Amino acid sequence: xxxIKGYQRPQTLHDKPWHFCPGCHHGIVHRLCAEVVEEMxxxxxxxxxxxxxxxxxxxxYFNFDGIGPSHGRAPAVATGVKxxxxxxxxxxxxxDGDLAAIGTTEMVHSAVRGENITIIFVNNxxxxxxxxxxxxxxxxxxxxxxxxxGRTREQAGYPMKVCEMLATMDGSAYIxxxxxxxxxxxxxxKKAIRKAFETQMAGLGFSLVEVLSACPTNWGMNPLEAxxxxxxxxxxxxxxxxxxxxxx
Amino acid sequence: MSEVILMxxxxxxxxxxxxxxxxxxFGYPITPQTEVLEYLARRLPEEGGAYVQAESEIxxxxxxxxxxxxxxxxxxxxxxxxxxxxxxxxxxxASAQLPAVxxxxxxxxxxxxxxxxxQADYFQSVKGGGHGDYKLIVLAPSSxxxxxDHTMLAFExxxxxxxxxxxxxxxxxxxxMEPVVFPDYLxxxxxxxxxxxxxxxxxxxxxxxxxxxxxxxENHCHRLFDKYRDIEAREKxxxxxxxxxxxxxxxxxxIASRVARAGVEMAREAGIKAGLFRPITLWPFPDLQLQAAxxxxxxxxxxxxxxxxxxxxxxxxxxxxxxVKLFNRIGLVPNPDEIFEFIKAEAGEVSKIG
Amino acid sequence: MTRVIFNEExxxxxxxxxxxxPKSIMYLSEQRNRLGYNxxxxxxxxxxTGCAIxxxxxxEVIIEVVEEAAV
Amino acid sequence: MDSTWTFTRLVIITGSFGSxxxxxAINLALERAQTNCIANMTLVDLDxxxxxxxxxxxxxxxxxRQVQTIVPREDVLHSDLPIPGPGIAALIKNLExxxxxxxxxxxxxxxxLRGYRxxxxxxxxxxxxxxxPYRPFTHTIEDIHTMKEEIEYRSGLKINGVVSxxxxxxxxxxxSLLAKHELVNRAAELMAxxxxxxxxxxxxxxxxxxxxxxxxxxxxPIDIFLTPGWLLKQQKExxxxx
Numbered sequence: 001x002x003x004i005k006g007y008q009r010p011q012t013l014h015d016k017p018w019h020f021c022p023g024c025h026h027g028i029v030h031r032l033c034a035e036v037v038e039e040m041x042x043x044x045x046x047x048x049x050x051x052x053x054x055x056x057x058x059x060x061y062f063n064f065d066g067i068g069p070s071h072g073r074a075p076a077v078a079t080g081v082k083x084x085x086x087x088x089x090x091x092x093x094x095x096d097g098d099l100a101a102i103g104t105t106e107m108v109h110s111a112v113r114g115e116n117i118t119i120i121f122v123n124n125x126x127x128x129x130x131x132x133x134x135x136x137x138x139x140x141x142x143x144x145x146x147x148x149x150g151r152t153r154e155q156a157g158y159p160m161k162v163c164e165m166l167a168t169m170d171g172s173a174y175i176x177x178x179x180x181x182x183x184x185x186x187x188x189x190k191k192a193i194r195k196a197f198e199t200q201m202a203g204l205g206f207s208l209v210e211v212l213s214a215c216p217t218n219w220g221m222n223p224l225e226a227x228x229x230x231x232x233x234x235x236x237x238x239x240x241x242x243x244x245x246x247x248x
Numbered sequence: 249m250s251e252v253i254l255m256x257x258x259x260x261x262x263x264x265x266x267x268x269x270x271x272x273x274f275g276y277p278i279t280p281q282t283e284v285l286e287y288l289a290r291r292l293p294e295e296g297g298a299y300v301q302a303e304s305e306i307x308x309x310x311x312x313x314x315x316x317x318x319x320x321x322x323x324x325x326x327x328x329x330x331x332x333x334x335x336x337x338x339x340x341x342a343s344a345q346l347p348a349v350x351x352x353x354x355x356x357x358x359x360x361x362x363x364x365x366x367q368a369d370y371f372q373s374v375k376g377g378g379h380g381d382y383k384l385i386v387l388a389p390s391s392x393x394x395x396x397d398h399t400m401l402a403f404e405x406x407x408x409x410x411x412x413x414x415x416x417x418x419x420x421x422x423x424x425m426e427p428v429v430f431p432d433y434l435x436x437x438x439x440x441x442x443x444x445x446x447x448x449x450x451x452x453x454x455x456x457x458x459x460x461x462x463x464x465x466e467n468h469c470h471r472l473f474d475k476y477r478d479i480e481a482r483e484k485x486x487x488x489x490x491x492x493x494x495x496x497x498x499x500x501x502x503i504a505s506r507v508a509r510a511g512v513e514m515a516r517e518a519g520i521k522a523g524l525f526r527p528i529t530l531w532p533f534p535d536l537q538l539q540a541a542x543x544x545x546x547x548x549x550x551x552x553x554x555x556x557x558x559x560x561x562x563x564x565x566x567x568x569x570x571x572v573k574l575f576n577r578i579g580l581v582p583n584p585d586e587i588f589e590f591i592k593a594e595a596g597e598v599s600k601i602g
Numbered sequence: 603m604t605r606v607i608f609n610e611e612x613x614x615x616x617x618x619x620x621x622x623x624p625k626s627i628m629y630l631s632e633q634r635n636r637l638g639y640n641x642x643x644x645x646x647x648x649x650x651t652g653c654a655i656x657x658x659x660x661x662e663v664i665i666e667v668v669e670e671a672a673v
Numbered sequence: 674m675d676s677t678w679t680f681t682r683l684v685i686i687t688g689s690f691g692s693x694x695x696x697x698a699i700n701l702a703l704e705r706a707q708t709n710c711i712a713n714m715t716l717v718d719l720d721x722x723x724x725x726x727x728x729x730x731x732x733x734x735x736x737x738r739q740v741q742t743i744v745p746r747e748d749v750l751h752s753d754l755p756i757p758g759p760g761i762a763a764l765i766k767n768l769e770x771x772x773x774x775x776x777x778x779x780x781x782x783x784x785x786l787r788g789y790r791x792x793x794x795x796x797x798x799x800x801x802x803x804x805x806p807y808r809p810f811t812h813t814i815e816d817i818h819t820m821k822e823e824i825e826y827r828s829g830l831k832i833n834g835v836v837s838x839x840x841x842x843x844x845x846x847x848x849s850l851l852a853k854h855e856l857v858n859r860a861a862e863l864m865a866x867x868x869x870x871x872x873x874x875x876x877x878x879x880x881x882x883x884x885x886x887x888x889x890x891x892x893x894p895i896d897i898f899l900t901p902g903w904l905l906k907q908q909k910e911x912x913x914x915x
Contacts, residue, residue: 006667007657023616027661065444068456080314109303423725
């Protein structure tokens with residue numbers, strides 16, 4: 001009885017259960033990163049740099065070398081790794097609090113330097129780990145524990161658009177925003193991650209893939225409602241697409 | 249390579265790092281340390297190394313964290329306000345048990361302070377600085393030659409114990425020029441089986457500092473402190489001048505210890521039985537050596553360019569058996585006359601007590 | 603023939619696989635697994651085309667789709 | 674060898690970091706003001722790249738000995754802000770004034786000269802390169818040549834004389850001094866620049882006065898102003914022990 005692969009869990013993921021809530025998109029994005037590493041044959045050549053937030057345990061799930069840095073500093077840590085090991089695949093996995101708030105400096109300047117690393121940026125418009133506080137990417141009017149009456153311009157300004165900003169940097173080589181709210185988008189996200197990793201392995205410079213993601217628990221929705229929320233409310237603010245594509 | 253060459257302290261640190269086979273440096277400009285960066289920006293590319301001017305000291309120390317994870321011999325340098333920004337990273341480096349060398353060319357503080365020499369980061373570096381239960385080996389050179397020797401020693405100790413080591417200088421040491429000789433010495437290379445270099449031929453390596461279950465954290469801290477006890481047992485270093493019969497023992501480190509030595513020599517010429525005890529490691533503090541050096545002492549003087557920080561370790565070290573007084577100046581390196589006058593006045597007091 | 607293998611004990615019952623199954627052959631079980639979730643199951647395995655969209659959407663990575671050659 | 678060098682009224686002193694420019698500038702200014710009784714002697718601290726050991730630290734001493742100083746204004750005097758003192762351009766153009774400018778080290782320091790280039794070119798001037806081959810980036814003839822070209826490139830000005838300062842601090846002895854002076858000589862020849870003078874610590878000069886009395890170029894005994902005396906003494910004692 002021959003067994004042919006239809007879909008099989010990648011070797012680049014340890015066989016252990018996630019800590020994520022039901023319907024959390026972190027699981028999908030983790031899996032896609034692992035699949036691309038495996039498909040590119042880079043398991044033994046990859047160093048993943050985690051973050052602080054719901055993605056904090058990424059190094060426990062990925063079956064390749066991993067580092068747990070402090071909050072927001074992953075791009076600096078990845079810079080250090082990459083300058084020592086320029087031929088390896090070095091990527092960070094960061095949420096919107098980690099990347100777009102406390103880690104803004106590190107993110108911007110690794111793009112400015114054209115640091116040859118990849119950032120996988122999971123944007124779910126709030127701080128998941130600490131229980132749903134406002135993030136720089138929180139939508140206008142969105143209720144969080146620190147914007148109990150909804151985000152207002154007077155109090156907290158406007159959502160931060162990471163891709164649009166980083167695409168203006170000469171050092172960035174591949175910048176894309178994707179989502180995972182349906183199968184087609186999941187495939188596009190995987191393709192974008194692959195392009196980002198390929199950009200890095202070709203030495204073209206800084207790459208970032210922003211994945212619009214659901215946080216059903218903190219949004220107060222069931223997983224299916226959360227899919228619609230991404231589609232209906234996040235897409236108008238955070239349009240999908242490739243914002244930068246450097247070739248050679 | 250035993251040729252004499254005239255070097256500024258900050259340049260000497262940079263060249264020492266290169267001679268020690270350090271090929272990765274991450275830093276941020278700040279007076280009076282900037283020449284370390286400038287020197288390495290010029291020299292590291294010549295040696296095939298990587299130099300990155302980070303966007304902040306916070307980023308610099310985290311680049312050091314990453315480079316050390318990747319198995320490199322790595323260094324950063326800054327001065328007091330910049331070292332404050334690095335404290336978070338230092339705590340992580342200590343917890344993750346990564347080797348790294350951090351140079352602090354101290355300047356006047358608190359706040360923005362001034363650009364003049366200072367020793368006011370003693371508490372910060374010796375007593376913690378970053379969050380949590382950890383220790384930092386702190387070496388206190390007192391000459392440009394020792395900046396070289398201690399930078400090399402710092403690499404050796406940090407790799408031997410997998411712990412961050414700070415070389416504790418001040419603006420004057422960083423800026424002054426002295427003739428130096430680079431020793432024929434190379435910190436021995438150590439295996440780094442824990443490094444995250446890609447899992448070729450092995451399982452995944454993970455470097456992290458998160459221990460959520462309370463017993464895990466407790467065990468982790470005990471492991472760290474077992475190591476620190478080992479360091480305390482082996483690595484206390486100090487130097488002594490005229491301590492055999494010293495009734496007044498000046499305790500001083502770094503640039504201040506050189507002034508103190510001159511002051512002690514003046515006191516000796518004036519017939520006062522003064523001596524100098526110079527801690528070379530500030531942590532671990534050489535308390536046993538201090539006790540031995542102070543066996544004839546009736547008074548200890550802690551001479552520092554701070555408002556009285558090391559004096560606490562001097563008191564602890566001598567177990568409060570001998571009174572300890574403070575001699576200090578802020579914003580400048582004192583003149584030996586000043587220390588001499590202080591010793592002379594105290595000697596008068598001591599003799600009155602009989 | 604295609605077979606979808608669930609690691610039912612790790613299913614958190616989010617329902618994304620069910621939502622996107624083009625053949626609508628999946629649903630949540632009345633039973634709860636050891637984690638306490640109603641887990642996803644397939645009623646009519648013969649109707650499965652092996653498209654693996656369920657695996658594509660599953661955030662838990664607990665679905666494997668295999669083809670078993672006829673003996 | 675040119676041993677009869679005469680200085681113009683504007684002497685600009687350049688060189689690598691730590692070549693001894695500032696000490697030379699102070700010694701030269703004092704000699705010209707006191708021994709040669711040159712009036713209106715002014716020393717300009719244009720070292721905008723160092724934070725310590727600058728002419729400004731001995732400003733009082735200089736003014737007590739008839740050398741006026743131009744240093745950054747009081748509120749930024751002890752900062753690391755690269756702000757030149759006031760009125761330098763006017764000073765350069767004023768033919769009544771005798772001026773020595775102590776420039777910061779390397780091409781980085783020489784950049785500060787660029788802004789004064791046009792007024793410098795309008796008057797008679799000397800631009801001297803102080804060379805100490807014991808310093809890391811002027812260790813070889815090639816390095817010295819490169820240093821000269823970098824300074825000229827950044828300042829937009831031409832160096833017209835070399836000052837030899839072959840010292841390794843307190844460990845300098847007569848043999849090492851003469852050996853490295855020979856290297857500076859060869860560098861000067863290669864660059865087709867005259868040797869203005871050689872700088873020798875005063876005690877070494879005294880010790881070997883005879884040798885220096887018929888030296889092929891002018892010899893200037895040098896006093897040290899910017900390193901504290903106690904430190905020099907200690908360095909000397911420690912040097913002897915080794």
